[in-house]
Amino acid sequence: MNQPPEDAQARRSIAPVVCYPVETLPKPDLSLYASARATARKTAEVIVPPRDAATFSAPAGSFFRITSVEGPQVGDLNLWNAADLSERFYSGKTRALHGTHLTTGERMWSSFPGMRPMATIVADTLDWYGIDGFGGSVHDVIGTRCDPYTHNLLSGGQYHHCCHSNLTRALADHLGGTPAEAEPHVHDVLNVFMCTGFTRDTGQYFMKASPVRPGDYLEFFAEIDLLGALSACPGGDCSAEHSSDTAACHPLLVEVFTPEQSALQGWTPPAPNGYDRSHGA
Ligand SMILES: [Zn+2]
Numbered sequence: 001m002n003q004p005p006e007d008a009q010a011r012r013s014i015a016p017v018v019c020y021p022v023e024t025l026p027k028p029d030l031s032l033y034a035s036a037r038a039t040a041r042k043t044a045e046v047i048v049p050p051r052d053a054a055t056f057s058a059p060a061g062s063f064f065r066i067t068s069v070e071g072p073q074v075g076d077l078n079l080w081n082a083a084d085l086s087e088r089f090y091s092g093k094t095r096a097l098h099g100t101h102l103t104t105g106e107r108m109w110s111s112f113p114g115m116r117p118m119a120t121i122v123a124d125t126l127d128w129y130g131i132d133g134f135g136g137s138v139h140d141v142i143g144t145r146c147d148p149y150t151h152n153l154l155s156g157g158q159y160h161h162c163c164h165s166n167l168t169r170a171l172a173d174h175l176g177g178t179p180a181e182a183e184p185h186v187h188d189v190l191n192v193f194m195c196t197g198f199t200r201d202t203g204q205y206f207m208k209a210s211p212v213r214p215g216d217y218l219e220f221f222a223e224i225d226l227l228g229a230l231s232a233c234p235g236g237d238c239s240a241e242h243s244s245d246t247a248a249c250h251p252l253l254v255e256v257f258t259p260e261q262s263a264l265q266g267w268t269p270p271a272p273n274g275y276d277r278s279h280g281a
Contacts, residue, residue, distance in 0.1 A: 020097050026270070028120045030105060033221045036264050037063055037122065040257035046230075048075065050249030053166035053231035055174040056256065057082060058222040060269045063122065063257040066192050066230060067217040071250035072210050072237035075192040075230050076145045076163035078171075079108060079118050080185065082225040087114040091141045091188035100197070101137040103127050108190060108220075115273040118226060123219035126193070129211055135197035136208055139218060143196055143205060145189045146233060151243040159243050163189065163231035170229045192218055192230070192252075194238055209239035224269045230254055 005011075040063055048054045050073070058064040059082075066075055081087035090111040098106040103124045107117040124139070131137045147164035151157070164186060165179075172182035193212040198205060235242030236249045 022097055025097065026117075028105065028107065028117070028221070029267070030120075030122065032264070032267060033063075033120070033122050036061075036259040036267075037221075037257070039263040040259040042255055043258040044256040046254040048230050048232045048252040048254065050232045050236075050251055051161040051166070051234045051245070053163070053170035053229055054254070055170050055227060055229045056254045058119075058220075058226040058228060058256050059258070060222055060225050061259065061264050061267070062222050063219055063259070064119075064222060064226075064228065065123075065217050065219040065253075065255045065257065067253040067255070068193060068212045068214050069251055069253045070214060071248060072193075072212050072214075073250040073252055074194040074210055074212075074233045074235060074238045075252045076167065076189040076233055077192050078167055078187055078189055078229045080227045081110065081114065081118070082227040085185050085227070087111055088185065088187050089118060089190065090115070091144075091190065094190075095141040098141075100140055100142045101131075102139045102141060102190065107223075110224075111187075113273060113275065113277055115275075116270040117223045119220040119222055121218065122221050123217065125216040126211060126218075129195075131197075132195075134206070134208065135200060136195050136206070137197060138193060138195050138211065140191045140194055140196040141188075142198070143189070143191050143194065143207075145186075145191075145231070146235065146242040148243075155243070159234075161234045161245070162243050163233050166231035167229045170231070174227070174229075186229075189231075194233075196238075207235070207238040207242075210237040212237070228254070 079089040145163040236247035
């Protein structure tokens with residue numbers, strides 16, 4: 001360990017600057033979404049079995065809701081542009097823009113070069129939780145997804161029901177292809193209902209029992225035509241461990257609601273990002 005310089009304390013005491021002030025980000029019209037939602041009817045429903053995943057479609061202008069049913073359960077969510085799977089949820093940039101955990105009014109942004117809102121959170125029954133004394137909060141974009149590769153490194157063995165594998169199987173079924181074809185499309189998730197943070201002393205990623213209870217939900221407005229996949233994590237409420245069959249696991253409910261067409265008059269899906277992609281060449 002190196003000796004601190006004489007002005008170490010002065011350097012540490014410099015105040016931080018927010019990397020990406022969001023005041024100039026295009027703002028969602030939440031009141032328009034709310035009035036459209038009031039006209040919406042349920043048009044689809046998918047039950048995600050425990051330790052497994054399922055896909056769903058949410059057309060642009062529809063709403064989709066993820067609900068805890070039966071017992072506390074965490075879900076790992078992937079989103080793609082339904083017409084082009086190369087445009088997918090970008091958890092890292094979403095984190096840079098909105099912070100470590102998402103709630104109402106915040107958006108799931110897509111990968112480059114599209115980089116536009118894919119979905120906007122319009123309701124979150126866990127918004128009361130805030131940030132607890134450990135620095136934990138819900139619906140994070142800091143974790144990646146539990147996966148069999150990390151599990152193999154840390155514990156050995158072959159576990160096939162990590163969220164990564166669940167999402168891979170679900171997407172393969174949807175595409176009518178093999179897991180090897182589907183796997184490259186699976187990406188870092190929004191951890192729905194998961195309660196996580198970084199330990200203050202070592203900066204390590206932590207999880208704790210989710211505060212979610214049956215009936216709690218997170219609801220989104222689909223900004224573009226979406227293909228979604230949701231895994232009911234083998235960690236259950238993630239109070240103890242994941243990547244095993246020991247935790248109590250429960251299903252998750254995904255519902256899609258379609259508003260009356262006239263309710264979204266004046267609204268159009270966001271265009272792909274305006275950068276010209278010449279990169280100065
Ligand atoms: Zn998981």
